[in-house]
Structures are given as C-alpha cells and as structure tokens.
Amino acid sequence: MxxxxxxxxxxxxxxxxxxxxxxxxxxxxxxxxxxxxxxRHGESVTVPDVKRMQAEDAKDLFSRYRLRSEVIDSVYVDNIPRGAVVEQIPRENSSVKENRIVFLTINSNLPRKVTVPDVRDMSYRQAVAILEGIGLSQPEIEYVVSEYKDLVLDVVYNGVSVEKGLKLPVSSRLKLFVGNGTAEIIEDSIIMSEDSVGEEWME
Incomplete structure (x- = not known):
C-alpha cells in the first residue's frame, strides 16, 4: 500500500x-x-379500450394505467350514448409510454343539424337520394291525387310545410307528398261521362 x-x-x-x-x-x-x-426506457403500457364509455369514466381508467386523456372533438352518432367516447388515438391495445396523452372524440349531447334543401318539383327518388345524402332519415312517402306522377308536391315536418333553409336535426324524419298521376284520368273520366250524358240527351 x-x-x-x-x-x-x-x-x-x-x-x-x-x-x-x-x-x-x-x-x-x-x-x-x-x-x-x-x-422510462423499456417501460410501456397497453392502451385500454374506452369506446362507448363516458369521457370522465375513461379519464379515471386511463389514470389507473398511468395515462392521460384529452377530448379534442365531438361528433353526433345516433346509436351511441351522449357524451360517450366514439374514437381514441392511439387506438386500443396500442403500446405507449407512461404518461402519454390519449386523444378522445366524444358523442355530442346535441344532434348535428342540417339545412333542408328544397326538393319540391323533383321526382321522389331524386328527393329521397338528396335528403339521405345530407344525413337525414329516409322520409315517409304519402301519395296524393295529382296528374304529376312521382313528383314531390310538398315537404312536411311535424305537420308543418318545410320552408327553404330550415335547419333540422339529422335524426328528423320528413314527409313527402308525392303525386300519384291519377288526376288526369279522373278528369278524362268526368269529360267522357259528360259527353255520354250529352249524347243521351240529344237522342
């Protein structure tokens, strides 16, 4: 030493x-x-599936996994509970670092509204395609006497004629009054009957 x-x-x-x-x-x-x-090299956690869970419940679950969550958007889905998680990023079963933020999209408490287009004087098939194209439910069809077969004569919601530009929830169901093409036939029948009466009177 x-x-x-x-x-x-x-x-x-x-x-x-x-x-x-x-x-x-x-x-x-x-x-x-x-x-x-x-x-935290080498340490990771598996992201749980929180879809259809309420956002607050999802937040509590994430905290048990040492993760955080943040709501970044909302959409409206008719068959999912209001306020429930619709989408999550990263997705469920992903492997991430602890303390990672999971971004959530939740179902809105209020249904999305759309502006109802004017589909009067269109064929009912075209009108239905347009209404369904903007997210509205398939409308109810009621045929009425009119010489214009399959033409949309009026659009009604809750018994009231829909004005152009009206905004309604996407879950709304409209009613279309469509011509059945029989008015002309009825008129022709009346004319023929009158002619027949006239001929009989002349005899």
Whole structure:
C-alpha cells in the first residue's frame, strides 16, 4: 500500500489522469441513468379500450394505467350514448409510454343539424337520394291525387310545410307528398261521362 502511495506521489500527472478518468466514468453513468429514468426506457403500457364509455369514466381508467386523456372533438352518432367516447388515438391495445396523452372524440349531447334543401318539383327518388345524402332519415312517402306522377308536391315536418333553409336535426324524419298521376284520368273520366250524358240527351 505504501508503495502505491509512493508511486502516485512520484507520478502526479498519472494520478490526475486516473482521477479525471474516474470522474468521466461517473458522469457518463449519471447521465445515462438520468436519461433512462426520464424516458422510462423499456417501460410501456397497453392502451385500454374506452369506446362507448363516458369521457370522465375513461379519464379515471386511463389514470389507473398511468395515462392521460384529452377530448379534442365531438361528433353526433345516433346509436351511441351522449357524451360517450366514439374514437381514441392511439387506438386500443396500442403500446405507449407512461404518461402519454390519449386523444378522445366524444358523442355530442346535441344532434348535428342540417339545412333542408328544397326538393319540391323533383321526382321522389331524386328527393329521397338528396335528403339521405345530407344525413337525414329516409322520409315517409304519402301519395296524393295529382296528374304529376312521382313528383314531390310538398315537404312536411311535424305537420308543418318545410320552408327553404330550415335547419333540422339529422335524426328528423320528413314527409313527402308525392303525386300519384291519377288526376288526369279522373278528369278524362268526368269529360267522357259528360259527353255520354250529352249524347243521351240529344237522342
């Protein structure tokens, strides 16, 4: 031991180099260990499926998985409970780091509204296609006496004629009054009957 101490006393430069080397190794270890803790290297969690859960319930579940959640958007889906989660990013069963934010899209409490287009004087097939194309339910069809067969004569909601530009929830169901093409036949029958009566009177 005395020889080692004496050796370092006789070689001070070597002593300093060894000391610097030890300090460098210690610093490297501290940095790597710190990064490992900071990034939680090798530690991950599986994202649970929270679809159809209420946003607050989903938040509580995520906290048990050491995850966070944030609502970023809302949509309206008729067959999902109001306020429930519709979509999540990252998706369920994804492997992510702890403390990751899971972004949620929830079902709106109020149904989305659309502007009802004017489909009068269109064929009922074209009118139905347009109304369904903007998200409205398939309308009810009621045929009425008119010489214009399959032509939409009026559009009604809750018994009231729909004005152009009216906004309704997408869940609304309209009623279309469509011509049955019989008015002309009835008129022709009346004329023929009148002619027959006239001929009989002349005789």
């Amino acid at each position: 005395k020889k080692i101490i004496l050796f370092f006393k006789n070689h001070p430069i070597l002593k300093h180099l060894i000391f610097i080397g030890l300090v460098f190794v210690a610093l490297v270890w501290i940095v790597l260990h710190g990064l490992d803790i900071y990034t």
